[in-house]
Every structure is written in C-alpha cells, then in structure tokens.
Amino acid sequence: MKMKIGAFVGKLPSWVKALGLAILGAALIALPIVYPKSYVMGVMCRIFMYMILAGSLNVINGYSGQFNIGHAGFYCIGAYTEAILATKVGLSFWIALPLGGVMAAVIGLLVATPTLKLRGTYLAIVTLGASEIIRLVALNWEGLTGGPIGIKGIPSPVLFGFKISKSIHYYYIFLALAALFFFVTYRVINSRIGRAWLSIREDELAARSLGVETRFYKAINFMYGAFWAGIAGAAFAPYFKFISSDMFSLDEGFNILSMVIIGGQGTLLGPAVGSIIVNFLTEFLRPISQFRLVVYALLIIIMMWLRPQGLVGASNSILAGKKIGGNLSRRGKGGAAVARAGGR
Amino acid sequence: MATILEARDVCQYFGGLKAVEKVSMSIDEGDIFGVIGPNGAGKTTFFNICSGIFKPTAGEIIFRGEPITGMMTEKIARKGMARTFQNIQLFKFMTVLENVKIGFHIRTKTTMLSALLRSKRYRADEKFASEKALEILERVGLSAFKDTLASNLPYGLQRKVEIARALALDPKILLLDEPVAGMNPAETQELSDFVIRLNKDGLTIVVIEHDMKFVMNTCNRILVLNFGQKICEGTPETVRNDRGVNEAYFGKGLVVGEGYNNA
Secondary structure (H helix, E strand, O other): OHHHHHHHHHHOOHHHHHHHHHHHHHHHHHHHHHOOOHHHHHHHHHHHHHHHHHHHHHHHHHHOOOOOOOHHHHHHHHHHHHHHHHHHHOOOHHHHHHHHHHHHHHHHHHHHHHHOOOOHHHHHHHHHHHHHHHHHHHHHOHHHHOHHHOEOOOOOOEEOOEEOOOHHHHHHHHHHHHHHHHHHHHHHHOOHHHHHHHHHHHOHHHHHHOOOOHHHHHHHHHHHHHHHHHHHHHHHHHHHOOEOHHHHOHHHHHHHHHHHHHHOOOOOOHHHHHHHHHHHHHHHOHHHHHHHHHHHHHHHHHHHHHOOOOOOOOOOOOOHHHOHHHHHHHHHHHHHHHHHHHHO | OOEEEEEEEEEEEEOOEEEEEEEEEEEEOOOEEEEEOOOOOOHHHHHHHHOOOOOOOEEEEEEOOEEOOOOOHHHHHHOOEEEOOOOOOOOOOOEHHHHHHHOOHHHOOOOHHHHHHOOHHHHHHHHHHHHHHHHHHHHHOOHHHOOOEHHHOOHHHHHHHHHHHHHOOOOOEEEEEOOOOOOOHHHHHHHHHHHHHHHHOOOEEEEEOOOHHHHHHHOOEEEEEEOOEEEEEEOHHHHHHOHHHHHHHHOOOEEOOOEEOOO
C-alpha cells in the first residue's frame, strides 16, 4: 500500500510536488504562531533534531550500505564542541555550530580510515567501540569536559541582538537545520556522489570495476553522516543548556538506529517518518516509563519481520530482500513441496 | 599493430594451488581475443589479475606500455579497461538506466559542492550521463527496458546491461567473462555480431567463453589455458588443429581424424 502511495507521489507533476512542499513548509512555519504551547514546541524540536540524526545515519547505513551503530558518538562530539567553545572560549553559536559538525566529521574520518576494509558486523563493532570511547573520554577528561558533572549554563545563541532562549525560538532553528539537511542531502544523493554511494551498497566489486574509488567514497560518506550528527549535537547543547556524557550512551545510538529502521533505510523520507513515530511514541508512552523500551524493541522486531525495508521503503529495494518472514514462508512452501514429492 | 595488453610470466598461487602458472600473452590493438580452456583452467583468475582484483604472485601485466601489476581495480578502470563478470554483478535493485549511469563515474567530475549548488558542471555532467546512457542502451537494444529494475530482466538481457554499463566507461579494452552463458543460439549469434560491431568501432575485446562456435566465429586470436598453464596461443585455425588443445578437451589417446595414436 505504502509502495503504491510512493509510486503515486512520484508520478505527480513537479509543480504539484513544489506546491505540496510549500504548503507543508508554510504549515510548519505557522504552527508555533497558531499553537505556541511550550510542550508541543519541545516535542517538535526533538522531532526535527532526530530527523537530522536519523537522516545522517541513514546516509551511512541506508545509502552506502555501511553499518554504523555508534552514531551517538558523533552527536556527542558536536554537542561537546559547541558547549566547550561557547562556555570556555566564548565563541558565538553561529561559528561553533559548523565547527561542531567539522569536528565530528574529522573524528568520523579517524574512525572510518582503519575500517575502510571492514564491512557489516565488523564495522558495526568498531563504530560501537568508537562511540563508547568518545563517551568515556567525555566522562573522564575533567579539565575539558567537566567530567561526570557535565557542562552547565551553555549560553543561548544571539541573532541580531535577539536572544534565542525559548523552545519556540529553537523550533525555528531546528526546523531550518532539518530543512537544510534534507535539501543538501537530496542534492548530494541525486548526483554522481550519491550514485557512487549506492553502487557501493549494491555491489562493491562491480563499483570498483567501474572506476568508483570505493574507499574514498566510503570515507566521504562516513564524514558526511558524522558532520550532520555533529551539527545536531551542536544545536542541541545550547537548547538543553546542559550536557553530560550519559546523554550520549549507546542507548542513544540505538534509539537513532531504530528510527532509521522503522522509517526505512535508503529513503530520504524514511528517517523523518521514523523520527516522528518514535518521538510520538516516547510522549504517548510516558505513563509506562521504562517499559516503553520494551515497546520499541517489539516494534523493531515486528518491523524486521513484516517490513524490513521500513515504512517508507519500497518493496523492491535491496533491504526488502532480507525479509525474514518472506524467506521463512518461502522455505516452508519449498519444504512442503519436497515432502510431497518424497511421499510419492 | 601495437600491443595493448601484455602478460609476462604471470603466476597466481592460492596456497598450494597453482591457479595460473607462468602465462604470457600479448593482445594487439583491434583484436578480438578469446581465452578458452576447460573448467577450472584459470581463465577467470587470469581475468581478475588483468583487471586488478588479484595481485599476481609473480609476473607482470602491461597495459598500453605501462605496468599495472597489483594496481587497484578502480585505477585500472580509469586507465581504460572495463570488464563484465561471470556471475553477473549488476546493481540489481537499480533500474537499467541507473546502472549504466554509474558507469559514467570516471567520465564526470561533479564534486559535492557543485552537486549542492547545482552548478554548471553538475548540470553538464547529468545531461552528459543521461544522454550518453540512453545512447548506449539504444546501441545495445535495451532502451525499452531503461526503467526496469535490473534484477527483473531475463538472464540474457542482464548480461547485455553489464556490457552496456562497461561501455559507459568508454574503455580502450573490454574484458567479457562468459558473455553468452545462458543465451540461446539466436541470442548468441546476435551478441557475436554485436561484439564484432564494437570491435569495428575500434574497441579491443577479450572474451572468456565456453561456447566454441561463438569463439571460433568471433575471435581472431585465441589463448588456451589448461590447469593454469598456457597450452596454445594463435588463430582459431591453429588452435583447432593443435594437438595439446584437442587433448585437453577430448582426452589423451583419441585425436579427431587420427584414431588412436601410440604416443
């Protein structure tokens, strides 16, 4: 059904798409004016931030087929970079924000370089370790990061003399960053670079035989994903005004990953949908507190079983091929046929 | 005619297995060069060495006067060598057109910044890749399938998509690994004509094939391998009459036309 909707949207003339996008944009811009409740604004900020985080992880996992589960590490780097630059150096948010992204990209390259020959689970383990190392460094380097106390009183950004401090203001910052992320990523994906990433995901050997410098493109891909995670972190630090290392644990990494999986890897829209669903669930399931983690786990298991390509993913994508349920039922039928043949 | 690809005493050992043992050959520009041999003779291994997927244990590969031994596959591709694979390695979940467009990677130069700004170069590159890709599909006779997922095509057409994708590199030499496997006689004949046409357009072609009719009708020079060793190199006529080749294919003792020999 979802696939049909996707195909339907794909066939619409471009002016309809542009109009739809404009209406959506206008609605999102108007929302805080119509409904400025601080709680809603807070949830929306989270949704936009996780859209960037899940979207950037999706560029790594979904488009080039690498397997990063330590995305929280890059998010952490971005947040700490901004927090340290803002509190200790007194740098403006607008300069610290891109620096947070750049720093995360540099660390991303450091993680990626020795792992360029690794794939799948092995790469996943390295990223897991890297994420933990980053968190532990943040926890123990007291002189720079405040250690277990974290960094308090991160100053609010100032735009043309206007102090951005309420969530309604941050709503626009996160909205703008998310829009920028999707715009940039859309353009990169639909270019020679995006095609190179996809070719690595589909068949690395064939890609190499066509002259795609797979190592270079994998490194660039990792850096690109890490950069945006860093940006999200750098925007998060002043929004929350306080950061500490336990906010960037592996759980956070898995949280981001679950959004990508639920929404649909390898699609631009998937992580956005995943972010909306998971964040809404978080809000709805507040009454059952920690048990909501069980709900996430069940949701992921059900998704992997029924729709491994995610809610938005096309049923003919490479990810749908890994569908567990499909293989099982097919094997079941085959087995039955063999049994019948044997009976005769 | 100048030599375009040359192998000098190439060896490839996998542990104790001598997959390729001291094979030398030279391919001239404009050749359609066939590599034949029984199963497990080392043909594909030899191809993998030429295209840089394996680094040979010993020996040298020289491509257009330059040693490329042990060079990375993507660099060799950039120097003008394109190939297809025995077990078709298409980007299965992409359309035929997208598959071919990836083949234009080395002929386009869009950077991340120009993609982001949709600069002149980006637009020129995209136009170039799309137009040329359609042109190639037209040439191969696949334009009707341009929006089909590669994995949904029948086997014979998938092989053609792979050739189309390789042609997108605008190579100087094209290595085809069993291009007619799984094709019926009519399709085989068609591909043979196509290969000859490509060759007339100035492309040197190296082809591994089991279909003798295809090889004998298409190639002008043939290399025969058996158990990793070269047993013969020459024109189809020479190869057909070579005793070693006949022995490799039909067994020792009975050689066509001679009855039992005493050797």
